[in-house]
Amino acid sequence: MVPLDHYLVLAMILFCIGTLGIVLRRNIIMVMMSIELLLNAINLVFVSASTYNQNLDGQVMVFFVITVAACEAAIGLAMVIALFRKYGTIDTQFLRTLRG
Amino acid sequence: MGQITIFYILAFLATACSLLVISSKNPVTSAIYLVCDLFILAGIYASLQAEFVAAIQIIVYTGAVVVLFVFVIMLLNLAPNEQSSLGLKLPDIGFTLLTVLSFLIVTVLLVNEQSSVSGGALGPPEAIAQLGGNTRAVGMTLFTKFVWPFELASFLILAAIIGAVHIAKKDPKPADKAYGNLKASNREKAIYGSP
Numbered sequence: 001m002v003p004l005d006h007y008l009v010l011a012m013i014l015f016c017i018g019t020l021g022i023v024l025r026r027n028i029i030m031v032m033m034s035i036e037l038l039l040n041a042i043n044l045v046f047v048s049a050s051t052y053n054q055n056l057d058g059q060v061m062v063f064f065v066i067t068v069a070a071c072e073a074a075i076g077l078a079m080v081i082a083l084f085r086k087y088g089t090i091d092t093q094f095l096r097t098l099r100g
Numbered sequence: 101m102g103q104i105t106i107f108y109i110l111a112f113l114a115t116a117c118s119l120l121v122i123s124s125k126n127p128v129t130s131a132i133y134l135v136c137d138l139f140i141l142a143g144i145y146a147s148l149q150a151e152f153v154a155a156i157q158i159i160v161y162t163g164a165v166v167v168l169f170v171f172v173i174m175l176l177n178l179a180p181n182e183q184s185s186l187g188l189k190l191p192d193i194g195f196t197l198l199t200v201l202s203f204l205i206v207t208v209l210l211v212n213e214q215s216s217v218s219g220g221a222l223g224p225p226e227a228i229a230q231l232g233g234n235t236r237a238v239g240m241t242l243f244t245k246f247v248w249p250f251e252l253a254s255f256l257i258l259a260a261i262i263g264a265v266h267i268a269k270k271d272p273k274p275a276d277k278a279y280g281n282l283k284a285s286n287r288e289k290a291i292y293g294s295p
Contacts, residue, residue: 002107007148010111014118021122029127029173033134036165037118040141043153051148056241059234062153063242066160067253071260073165077172078268084176085270 007048015041028083028090032076039069106147114140127173131166138162152235 014037021034043062050058084090117137124130138161145154242250 002104006104006107006111007144010114010144013115017115017118017122025122027127027178029169029176030122030130033127033130033169034122036134036161037121037137040138040161043157044141044144047145047148047150047153051150056237057245059150059153059238060241060246062150063156063238064246064249064253066156067257070160070165071256073168074260074264075267077168078264080172081175081268090176090178 004048004052007044011041011044011048014044026092028080028092028095029077031092032073032080035072035076036069039065103147107144110140110144110147114144127178128170131170131173134169135162135166138166150234152238155235 018034018037018041021037022031025031025034043065046058046062046065050056050062080090083095087095089095114137117133117140120133121130121137124133138157142154142157142162145151145157
């Protein structure tokens with residue numbers, strides 16, 4: 001029997017890796033993949049807590065998180081395409097229009 | 101004993117795949133490692149007796165979201181010098197803060213070992229087995245207790261579809277101009293003949 005702490009520590013490691021990807025990568029597509037890693041870490045916490053508390057609400061929450069992640073990927077990739085069409089690059093170093 | 105060995109193997113593979121996702125140079129390689137990572141996480145969900153979540157993880161994430169990523173990577177067709185590698189600058193302040201924060205979280209988790217949460221039974225409760233399996237139980241919860249959030253999720257998907265189509269749509273003016281130029285060159289070619 002695996003203790004719940006193991007799942008939580010694994011989820012935290014995955015979350016930290018995803019955050020590192022967001023901070024360090026400069027390609028916007030890579031940043032979005034790192035966001036998917038973050039959402040997966042959160043899903044792991046939901047599922048493990050749901051199983052250990054014997055309450056199915058957590059798994060339903062994972063369903064909603066996956067829905068929101070799919071919407072976020074669709075909108076974000078559409079924005080990436082629009083950005084690439086307008087500026088010709090998706091490197092965050094060169095996209096500094098919103099920087100005051 | 102076997103269960104914890106399987107968990108450690110899956111956890112090691114998931115961590116390695118996540119590190120490879122954020123550290124590969126080519127975005128397509130990262131997408132493939134992301135697929136591996138999602139499959140391994142689906143395995144962890146299945147070992148937690150959440151079969152429905154494991155199935156929709158594979159179908160939705162691996163089958164739809166990553167394919168969308170790969171399509172966009174293919175569509176943009178980045179030049180090799182635009183595929184930025186992992187610019188690791190270790191004494192960066194954000195990196196340091198993140199490391200300290202994650203170390204603190206691990207320490208707190210390991211020191212405050214709460215026996216009430218770590219001793220839960222992993223087996224499915226009799227209620228789920230009586231309902232006829234995990235998928236049926238999740239469906240019953242989804243369509244009774246969470247029916248309004250479910251409707252809101254469908255509305256969110258509709259808004260996302262419309263928004264994605266609108267954002268990724270070409271501007272009509274430059275598209276018309278490009279088409280006009282193309283027509284003009286074709287007309288030229290038709291008049292003067294191809295060289």
